[in-house]
Amino acid sequence: MSKSSFIDALIASVVMLILTSWLLGLQLDNQPDGLRIILNDAAHTTWVIVGVILVFFTQLFKAPISRVFSGIKSKGQDSGFKLPAPEEKPTLYRFLTIAALAGLLIWPFVASRGAVDLATLTLIYVMLGLGLNVVVGLAGLLDLGYVGFYAVGAYTYGILNTYFGVGFWTALPIAGCLAALFGFLLGFPVLRLRGDYLAIVTLGFGEIIRIMLNNMTDLTGGPNGISQIDKPTLFGLEFNRRPSSDEATLFHDFFGIDYSSTYKVIFVYLAAVLLVVLTVFVINRLLRMPIGRAWEALREDEIACRSLGLNPTIIKLSAFTIGAAFAGFAGSFFAARQGFISPESFTFIESAIILAIVVLGGMGSQIGVILAAIIMTILPEMAREFNEYRMLMFGLMMVFMMIWRPQGLLPMTRPKMEMRNG
Amino acid sequence: MDNKLLEVSGLTMRFGGLLAVNNVALEVNEQEIISVIGPNGAGKTTVFNCLTGFYKPTAGQVIYRGEPVQQLPGHVISRKGMVRTFQHVRLFKDMTVVENLLVAQHRHLNTNFLSGLFKTKSFKKAEAEGIERAANWLERIGLAEFANRQAGNLAYGQQRRLEIARCMMTQPSLLMLDEPAAGLNPAETDELDELIVELRDQHKISILLIEHDMKLVMGISDRIYVVNQGCPLANGTPKEIQSNPDVIKAYLGEF
Numbered sequence: 001m002s003k004s005s006f007i008d009a010l011i012a013s014v015v016m017l018i019l020t021s022w023l024l025g026l027q028l029d030n031q032p033d034g035l036r037i038i039l040n041d042a043a044h045t046t047w048v049i050v051g052v053i054l055v056f057f058t059q060l061f062k063a064p065i066s067r068v069f070s071g072i073k074s075k076g077q078d079s080g081f082k083l084p085a086p087e088e089k090p091t092l093y094r095f096l097t098i099a100a101l102a103g104l105l106i107w108p109f110v111a112s113r114g115a116v117d118l119a120t121l122t123l124i125y126v127m128l129g130l131g132l133n134v135v136v137g138l139a140g141l142l143d144l145g146y147v148g149f150y151a152v153g154a155y156t157y158g159i160l161n162t163y164f165g166v167g168f169w170t171a172l173p174i175a176g177c178l179a180a181l182f183g184f185l186l187g188f189p190v191l192r193l194r195g196d197y198l199a200i201v202t203l204g205f206g207e208i209i210r211i212m213l214n215n216m217t218d219l220t221g222g223p224n225g226i227s228q229i230d231k232p233t234l235f236g237l238e239f240n241r242r243p244s245s246d247e248a249t250l251f252h253d254f255f256g257i258d259y260s261s262t263y264k265v266i267f268v269y270l271a272a273v274l275l276v277v278l279t280v281f282v283i284n285r286l287l288r289m290p291i292g293r294a295w296e297a298l299r300e301d302e303i304a305c306r307s308l309g310l311n312p313t314i315i316k317l318s319a320f321t322i323g324a325a326f327a328g329f330a331g332s333f334f335a336a337r338q339g340f341i342s343p344e345s346f347t348f349i350e351s352a353i354i355l356a357i358v359v360l361g362g363m364g365s366q367i368g369v370i371l372a373a374i375i376m377t378i379l380p381e382m383a384r385e386f387n388e389y390r391m392l393m394f395g396l397m398m399v400f401m402m403i404w405r406p407q408g409l410l411p412m413t414r415p416k417m418e419m420r421n422g
Numbered sequence: 423m424d425n426k427l428l429e430v431s432g433l434t435m436r437f438g439g440l441l442a443v444n445n446v447a448l449e450v451n452e453q454e455i456i457s458v459i460g461p462n463g464a465g466k467t468t469v470f471n472c473l474t475g476f477y478k479p480t481a482g483q484v485i486y487r488g489e490p491v492q493q494l495p496g497h498v499i500s501r502k503g504m505v506r507t508f509q510h511v512r513l514f515k516d517m518t519v520v521e522n523l524l525v526a527q528h529r530h531l532n533t534n535f536l537s538g539l540f541k542t543k544s545f546k547k548a549e550a551e552g553i554e555r556a557a558n559w560l561e562r563i564g565l566a567e568f569a570n571r572q573a574g575n576l577a578y579g580q581q582r583r584l585e586i587a588r589c590m591m592t593q594p595s596l597l598m599l600d601e602p603a604a605g606l607n608p609a610e611t612d613e614l615d616e617l618i619v620e621l622r623d624q625h626k627i628s629i630l631l632i633e634h635d636m637k638l639v640m641g642i643s644d645r646i647y648v649v650n651q652g653c654p655l656a657n658g659t660p661k662e663i664q665s666n667p668d669v670i671k672a673y674l675g676e677f
Contacts (some may be wrong), residue, residue, distance in 0.1 A: 282539065289538035290524070290531045293517070297525040300514035307474065307508070308526045309500035309592055414518045419557050419569045 009059035016055045087416040108266040123272035125373040129357040131326025137364035139319035140299025142199040145206025149179040149324040151346035153331025158226040168232040179328025180321045187320035213343045225342025239264035362408025425452040433482035442468045444652040457631045457639045460649035466632045475499040505589045506598035511581045515574030523556035526591035559587040579610040603635040
């Protein structure tokens, strides 16, 4: 604690006082003769003073504090937790997979209805995160308009269901294919772009989709959205209280049990589990296929890729297409779960959240992305009591993540290949 | 001669008002080591970029195995068997050493989506063969024990060798090396020398080399082309080049 740190602390607290005193200390008051600036109440003043004192002391003891933190940090880097590669510990992975699956299947029968519903939402985000992970984490193409494909999937099912009465399971592949088509179409104009430029164009694409949905009132209902979309059925068995048409059979009638709305929630949840398991399986295999390696190679060095005879056009388009397809699946599932969709659900913040899931989890890492999706959906629910500070906490969490674990929660592990001579 | 692999004539590359490469001609036969030398900024790398499709040459012809390739995109040229390395190592740094080699075999592996999804027999066999080929090369360049190490963590000389091995995985017939000895110590340069000769004699490929290390160039080249300020200055055997007064003045300096 030298003289200079004392002066530093003094300057910092004065700056803090200047900044906060007029932001928090003053208030606009609506008087009959116009707006007046008045002093804020005593509580605010107290907080300003507390804040200034806090800043003063943190600045004063900055050196010892940062020493403590750097101690934590370097220790963290030494033992930096990394998952072993699946090839190294196959039994551990098999056990984990079985445990996770069992947990997922038992969950709806032990948890409350609300918890199951939240789990379904989480699973949708897992699917979205895994899909975007292909584009951003593996192929390294920063896509800020991912929500556009999500919207395409949701509206595909919404429109097919309302106008043509198509069921969920039929619409699901169609939604996936249509979203993939959109991904393919978006891929073409952005082939030459990378990094920031690509981000801007994809951002625009996401907005175009949303605004189009908003304005094509005849087809999409505009801002009013599409409502009363059917829930998924189990081989044609409906989960409603009353059959939607004469020939429809109801789940509880078929099994001769009483009607309960919980069945529907549980069924939707289990359908989501099925979809997520499929997604994880497909992407996991893709990763270990030549195309998966080509995506990563493209992220690492596009020029080297070209010099080795890999066609960057095809690699980029395939990443966009496959990523978009998963968003389409997730979207149609979202529509089925909500029963109501409107352009409101597909704003930029959704794209940002999905991207945050990928970054938070660790680019390219499937387990990391799944974990991050769980955290990102459950945390806001848990933090409901903080209401307006929720986004602040969200931001804080991201900042701290970038300081302590910039590589993400569980960074991707490279596959270990068995070489002939070990 | 009927064993001509590459024939370049009148190659010209203009960037706006700058004439980077002016009327360069080159000829590479099967199983030959050809060097391109010249002062810095002479346009050697630009010639490479034109040949491998990274630039579209303003004028001139590049005939590879009797077929013009000068307007084809880079990856197509590379698939025909003309593969290059870069002045600065361009490995896939976050991927493992063996993955780097597998990426280069992309076209020789089973890329069928469904067979990969269900891990069919043919898929597994193709992967195993790919790993086997990679293992062979890793052993040759002495990196077998680092197979699962991240490529970016290798020592510089090892990265250089890995880059050459990666090119060899594409099974080229003309390997173009852009300053492969840059940054290597004398022992590593000797190893490189050995490797290049081995590539020609055992793997039956031709090598086009840009290099500043005169000991290496003069020792292994069958013929040498000298480029100065974008223009071809001389060509001939190492002996002829060493005694050419123009070359000595422009580049080599008095011995």
